[in-house]
Each structure stands twice: as C-alpha cells, then as structure tokens.
Amino acid sequence: MAAPRAASQRRLPAPHWPRLLLPLLLPLLLSEQSWGLGHSAELAFTVEPSDDVVVPGQPVVLDCGVEGTPPVRITWRKNGVELPESTNSTLLANGSLMILHFRLEQGGSSSDEGDYECVAQNHFGLVVSRKARIQAATMSDFHVHPQATMGEEGGVARFQCQIHGLPKPLITWEKNRVPIDTDNERYTLLPKGVLQITGLRAEDSGIFHCVASNIASVRISHGARLTVSGSGSGAYKEPAILVGPENLTLTVHQTAVLECVATGNPRPIVSWSRLDGRPIGVEGIQVLGTGNLIISDVTVQHSGVYVCAANRPGTRVRRTAQGRLVVQAPAEFVQHPQSISRPAGTTAMFTCQAQGEPPPHVTWLKNGQVLGPGGHVRLKNNNSTLTISGIGPEDEAIYQCVAENSAGSSQASASLTVLWAEGLPGPPRNVRAVSVSSTEVRVSWSEPLINTKEIIGYVLHIRKAADPPELEYQEAVSKSTLQHVVSDLEPSTPYSFYIKAYTPRGASSASIPTLASTLGEAPAPPPLSVRVLGSSSLQLLWEPWPRLTQHEGGFKLFYRPASKASFTGPILLPGTVSSYNLSQLDPTAVYEVKLLAYNQHGDGNATVRFVSLRGASERTALSPPCDCRKEEAANQTSTTGIVIGIHIGVTCIIFCVLFLLFGQRGRVLFCKDVENQLSPPQGPRSQRDPGILALNGAGRGERGQLGCDGKLVDVKELEQLFPPAGVAGQLGPRPMQDTAASTPCEETQLSMLPLQGFSLLEGRTTEALTPCTGPMASLTPQDGGPGLLSEGPAAWPARSAQ
Secondary structure (H helix, E strand, O other): OOOOOOOOOOOOOOOOOHHHHHHHHHHHHHOOHHHOOOOOOOOEEEEOOOOEEEOOOOOEEEOOEEEOOOOOEEEEEEOOEEOOOEOOEEEOOOOOEEEOOOOOOEOOEOOOOEEEEEEEEEOOEEEEOOOEEEEEOEEOOOOEOOOOEEEEEOOEEEEEOEOOEEOOOEEEEEEOOEEOOOOOOOEEEEOOOEEEEEOOOHHHOEEEEEEEEOOOOEEEOOOEEEEEEEEOOOOOEEEEEEEOOOOEEEEOOOOEEEOOEEEEEOOOEEEEEEOOOOOOOOOOEEEEOOOEEEEOOOOHHHOEEEEEEEEOOOOOOEEEEEEEEEEEEEEEEEEOOOOEEEEOOOOEEEEOEEEEEOOOEEEEEEOOEEEOOEOOEEEEOOOOEEEEOOOOHHHOEEEEEEEEEOOEEEEEEEEEEEEOOOOOOOOOEEEEEEEOOOOOEEEEEEOOOOOOOOOOEEEEEEEEOOOOHHHOEEEEEEOOOOEEEEOOOOOOOEEEEEEEEEEOOEEOOOOOOEEEEOOOOOOOOOOEEEEEEEOOEEEEEEOOOHHHHHOOEEEEEEEEEOOOOOOEEEEEEEOOOOEEEEOOOOOOOEEEEEEEEEEOOEEOOOEEEEEEOHHHHHHHHHOOOOOHHHHHHHHHHHHHHHHHHHHHHHHHHHHHHHHHHHOOOHHHHHHHHHHHHHOOOOOOHHHOOOHHHHHHOOOHHHHHHEOOOOOEOOHHHHHHHOOHHHOOOOOOOOOHHHHHHHHHHHHHHHOOOOOOOOOOOOOHHHHHHHHHOHHHHOOOHHHHOOOOHHHOHHHOOOOOOO
C-alpha cells in the first residue's frame, strides 16, 4: 500500500513542458495591461445611515449617499429583508429613506423599529451599508425613588433616583418644587441621577424631587425629606466611604462619572488611583464636588480598575473602594480591502483588518450576500484574508468586509474585475475518472468546443474529496493526449478531479469536477513482536490499524509447534486490538506464530515469528529472585569458582594425557580424587551460573543423548563411537581405553568454565578428548536452541589458541 502523502506536500507538474510553459504564462497572466481592459468604476457610499431614536408618530429620515457608474439602483433592507414599497415610507431622490409616521407595534400592525441597511447596485455589483438601528423614544417609571434622610450640620446628604429611557433621560432636582441652584458649590449633580449636598446647613432642610426628561416624556419622582439637625459633637470619627465607584461599561467619547462620598471627622481627603499603577492623567479629568472623578471623552486606554481612597488628614489611616471602567470601541478599519483586476484562472486576494473593543468579528459579503468558505473560496487569519482561486466570470463582483462588535459595525468594499482574453479555449469537456487499482485513477476528457488551435497543454487538478481546496495539487499533461493516469493515491479514497486547458495567452475556465474512488486492497502485513512471559506463555504485540475500524476487518492469529504440520486458529481479533496472550504452551517446544490483517478485500500477507520457550524455562529455573543481601558473597563465590575451575580443567588435562601415554587405569581414579579436593562444593542446580548449561547446550535430562560434538545423536551412534561400557551413567568394570575416552567429556560438563582455545594432537585419543573443547567452541543457536545464544560463549572473554 502506498504511504499517505503529507498534507504539506504538493505534486509539481511533470518537467517536460511546464518548465517552458510557466515562464511564458506568468508574465501574461500577471500583466493587466496586455488585456486592454481598465478597472471597473467604484461603487461606494458617501453617506451611510446612523442609529437614531424617534418619537412615535413623528417622521424620520435615514440618510444614504452613493457614488458610482450610473445607472445606480438604491433599495433598503429592514432586518435583512428588502423593504417593500409602502404608503408610510418614501425613497427620496438622493437615496435616503423617509418614514412618514414612526409606528410601534400595536394591534397586529408592524413596528418600524429595527436595523436598516441601504443597498446600492449597478452593473458592476452590489454594496450594502452599515446597519443603522432605529428605536422608539421611551420613558419608564422610576424604579429607584429618592429616600428621606437626616444629617448633621457640616455633614453630607445624598439622594438618588434611577429611571430608564431612550434617549437617556436628563436628570434634574427640585427642592420644595423649585429647581435647585446649580451654582451652589455645595450641591453636586451627577448625570446618573445622584444629588450630593456637602457642608449641610439648616436651610438645606426640605422636600426633594427627581425630575427625568427626554423627547418622549417628563417624569417626577416621589418626594424625599431632608432633615438637618444641630451641629455634631465634634468627636473624632474614623474615615468611611459612604458610596464608592460603580462598575461602568461605556462607549468611546462618552463621559464616565466615578462617585466617591466619604465621611469622617475631621473630613477625610479623597484621592484616586488606578489599580494597575498607571497614571490617570490630567487631560479630560476633573473632580466634581468633594471627591467624584469625571472622565470626559473616554477612550479604550481609560479602561481599568479605579481606586477611591479616603485618608484622615496628617495620618496614614485610610479606607478604599474600587470600581471597574470598561470602555468599548466600535469596529474601525486599520486596512481596507482594495479593488483589483485579475486574469481569469488566477487567484484574487482581499485583505481587511479591523480593530475595536471587544475585538470585532469579520464577515465577507459578495454582492450583498454572506460569503462563506468552500469550493475555491478560502478565509484565513480570522476571516481577515479572503482568497479566491481559479477565478472566472462568475467571481466578478463587489466584495465587502463587515466588522461588527457590541459597540457598532463598519463596512468597507472592493471590487473584483475578471480579465478575460479573447480567443481563450472553453473548458475541457466530458471529464471522466475511472479507478484502475488501489493507487491509480485514469482521467480522460474531450477537447474544448472552441479555440483549440493554440492549446499547448492541460493541467489536471487533484485533491482528496474530503480535503480543503488549499491541499489541491496539479499534474501537467501534454496536448497530444486526452487522458492521464494519476498514481500514488491512497486505497479506498474518493478524489476530485478537474482540468484546465492552457494557451500562451492564458488558461481556460475549469471543467466540471468529477469524483472517483480508488479501489480497495487487502492490508499489508502487520509488524509483530513476541515477548516471553513465562515457561508456558507468550505475549504478541503489534500496532492497531485505524483503517480497519472504518471498514469490516480485523486480525487473524495462527500458531503451532514447529514440529507439527497444522496450525491452531484462526483466532479472530478486531482491528482495534494490539496485543494477545498465548498460554498453556509446551515449555520444550519452538513455536511458529503467524499474524495477518484482513478486510472486505481479503486477507493480507502474514507476519511470521519463531520463538522458543525452552530458554525461558531454563532461565527461570536457573535464575532465582535476586537477594541483594547476598550479592557481595555471590560475586566472591563466582570469582573463586572461576579460578578453581581453571585449575581443575588444566590439572585434569595434564593427568589425562599422562594416563593415555602410560596406559594405566588407576590414573582415572587419581584424576577424580584431585578434582574432588580442588573444586568448590556444588550447590543446587538453581544456584549455579545459568550460562553453564547454555554453554554445554543441554540440560541434565538430555545429557544421556548429547554427543561429544555437542549435537543430539542416536543411541546406536553412541555405541559405535563408545562401547557400551563407556557410556556415561553405566557401572561395572570397563576397559582402560574406554574409560579414558569417556572421562574428559564428563569432566567438561561439570567444570565451572569451558576450556576454550585448547587443541590436542589428532588421532584416536584426540577424537575422544575433543568433547572437552569442541562443542563449546562451535555452539550456535541451532546447537543450543533458539534464544540461548546470548548466554553462550559470546558472554565470556575470548581466548587465543595455544
């Protein structure tokens, strides 16, 4: 199966003719002057409608001014729907809209409230103005009335009222039904409906009313009595903040009023700071009354947390209160899209960057309709970049960038003119795609209907049907053929194809796309590894294949002892499984394991592994759990055993050679007595070096059938090599020559260190002595069994032959 193509790769056209074609085409494609056409006239707004609040029953005019190549047709939309002609609305000659009698919804009649847009259109395209929100003027009832209060002479009194209305009501105050004197510096009126009176006097007593007014109505609150008592005792009072600043959310250019009323004796000093440590500044900043902070013409930079502090004069005693100011800014453009002209078949790009607080959302319109990504249209960088690839006549339009946030919206427009050369061929026809294999598709087509003489080649555009257009790649095709085999595709995958014809003057428009899916194929062999868990169990590991989960398929597992002809299986496993355990196996057998993947197209090739459990069982028996407390003693014993083993082996060889030379039977007994005196005590089998049996190539139970050349041999072969009296394990009188022949082999199997690197004289006696060295020097995995090579001779230092 072909490896999947990286998403970032692009297949370049074949090198035979595109290298000559592209240098010729690019200057032609990018040169607008060669087409002999100019830019289209701009269609843009000179005046756009504004938000407004209207008194019901009164007329309202929504302004709209447009410039562009006539004839220009102007219409209006309300809440996104074209506004029908009505007796209550009139389109003025300059394009503005007049509503004769602004209505609210009553008795099933529609309301004139909503979002209005001016729509202008000429033969170059269509543009839509910003949205203007038109609302009816209203005035609610007071939901907070001023409350009666008492104060001491020299103290502070505060009244508050709250009311909602459109436009925002103007708040004034009356005392005893007479407007208060705003020139009195002891009286502070805040725009949010607060009256503060400082340095109270007896004549301030009376009944106060809050008066709210806007174009819709005038409302008067309930009366609240202020009672001023005699002067206070003059005792010390801790500074306290009676009212602190509220959290405010405003739009740029509005005025922020941060209230702070502090009490105490002596009167505390009120100061302001920002929580982030930045300076408040002085421009547009004033203090109203005894501690209210006024910020006129707010900007986004004024956003932050403001801290009001009331300090006792001459001390560090202070009380604080804080409020957050959030200043929003309507969306405005940092970079406007620019009108462009591009040849057909090339790519057009518009860039639009807007800023605001909160950050605005950008939407693109094509001739007044929302344009989303898809096909040959792409939006990137949070919709700030619009890219249209392979443009054609249908893409010629006016494109608008609309930036909008909670504080307002703005729009900017630009036109795209598609330059079309005379005599270009039409699009290729009858495009068909047929699957050839799991990795190839044959695409065929017919010549365009017109202007085919100048065609110099074709370009085939290819992409996976599920991929976005930017992952498309191309392959060039000579003009001499009308078909092309696309290779190196992925199996069972749908692809999209379309074709363009190229001439020295440019490319044709794209053909109608066609779809084709590659054929499926059986899966490739899965990578398989085997782990020995114990003397009778294995764990099989492989990678899960996600492709098998998308179709019907999975894995099939077979296993058998290598000595048997038939497999156990298949064991069917789903495609999401990545491991399986085999248990209750024969510890002495070598197993063959086979794993394959399958799907609806059949079985794939199998991965085969051979594994021996014999080595694992012997290692388990020879390697008891580590006893860290005896590690040092074990190391010393091992070193001692190696040294003594060397002396034993050398001593035995010397005495055996002397025995053979003199032919005396008693030397055998003497040789064994020397070994018993010099060799260390032999512990249980489980405590010996596990490498000994591995080096000898067989366990104790197999020794009776182990030949002196290290291979398993038949009993008859043993009888031919050694007379029956000389076979290990038999008792009774033996001839001197037979005994001598058997002794070296058994001595070697019991020694602590193999005698590698020694060679003896050839001859009858030499053949008998060969088992002391031969089997160990030539041991291979075939001799010692699979899995034992790591514990064989390679684990010991090499010796040079004497």
